[in-house]
Amino acid sequence: MTNLSLPDARALVAAAMTACGHSAGAAETIADHLLDCELRGLSFGGLARALSIAERIRTTAAPPQPIRVVTETPVSATLDGGDQVGYLVGMHALHLAVAKARAQGIAVVGARNTWYTGMFSYYLEKAAKAGLAGMIAGSGPAVVAPHGGTEARFGTNPIAFGFPASPTPVIWDIGTSAVMYGEVTLKARLGEKLPPRQAYDAAGVPTLDAAAALEGAFGVWGGHKGSGLALVVQLLGMMTGAAADPPGVSDCGFFIVLFDPGVLTDPDDYRQRVAAFAESVRATRPVEATRPVRVPFDRSVTRRNETLRRGTIDVPEAVVEALRQEAAGV
Structure with a gap:
């Protein structure tokens, strides 16, 4: 190291x-x-x-194009990412969604024709600092097998929810695959093995070989429940116009919805109640005394x-x- x-x-x-x-x-x-x-x-x-x-x-032979707005209303927008990397497209979508949610109370923004959008909690933390709650879902190329199968049909399909609170927001950010694409890629790069029961090779045989897993399929997270959630996330990503199964690393769907709590309740009171509820969760009697109960995003912070x-x-x-x-x- x-x-x-x-x-x-x-x-x-x-x-x-x-x-x-x-x-x-x-x-x-x-x-x-x-x-x-x-x-x-x-x-x-x-x-x-x-x-x-x-x-x-x-x-990639064709150079990326500028990010552009394809359709737009006061509360929504669809972006064509121009095959730009998703870290740039995601921030563009976030800034647009924050502005619309502040002005209208709600915003729905979708982006397609992009790749590698990163951690959704990164975007939702910024939204929460702006006083907004929200959800992000993202589809991608087929690399994950549905529950009971060994052929790829889903992307790793992360989904995340964020809620403003002080001093830190509550954010739940998960992938719906047993292992994330970046983890497998890094292990393949370093010649390291995968843990058991995470992936299949191209013939559908369980494998520990990260390179073989990239040619086959990853397992899904959470059994049939996770598989159902993965399907839903794929459909949300496709709502941006992204392909159901794009070739290679391309055309990921990025679907973000932001809400201003102030359209429903007192926003400052809501932030305080979210923080208080999070504290009550942390104060839950633990199964193991040395391992206190955590709230999502605590470990990251x-x-x-x-x-x-x-x-x-x-x-x-x-x-x-x-x-x-x-x-x-x-």
Whole structure:
């Protein structure tokens, strides 16, 4: 492992993203998202993802186009992402949704023709800071088998909900697959094995080989219930105009709904009641005395604060060296 200071890690990602064609501002937007993953201990979505972005751009013949609004009403919009990476498209959709929700009380924004949208909690935390509650769902290429099957039909299909509260929001962000695409990609890059019962190879045989899993299918999370949720998320993503099964890493659907609690109740009182209820959940008598009950997003906030105090992150040497080569244009 290589120990990097947080400024050095950010600069390395920004340099790699600039080298593969992004503007300085776009590179910084991507770097901020990836570094937040590292701060929260989600390394599969952190610096290693920058390598996947660079590889995707390098192997795509057609250059990306500007993000554009296809249709729009006072409370909604549909974006064509222009095949731009999702960290940029997601932020564009978020800013549009926040503005509409503040003006109208509710906003529904969809984006298609994009890829790698990252952690939905990243966007919902920003929405919550603006006083808004919301939900994001995202579809993608078929890499996950439905319950009872071994052939891919769903994307990893994350879904997340966020609610404003002080001092931190309540955010529930999950993928509906047994393992996330970024985790499998990183393990394949590092030559590491998957845990049992997470994936199948192309012939439908259970596998621990991450590279074989990328050619086969991941398992679904939560049995038949998770499989049903994955199907629903796929349909929400398709509502943006995204394909049901796009080729390769492409045309992910990004579906965001934001609400202003103030259209229904006193917003400050709501924030206080959300915070109080979250505290009551944390105060639940635990099954194990040494493991207190947590509220979704607690672990992320704690881990991020610890990493910020430490000021450094550990990154696999192979990832750091590959990023340095990308940044140098090698």
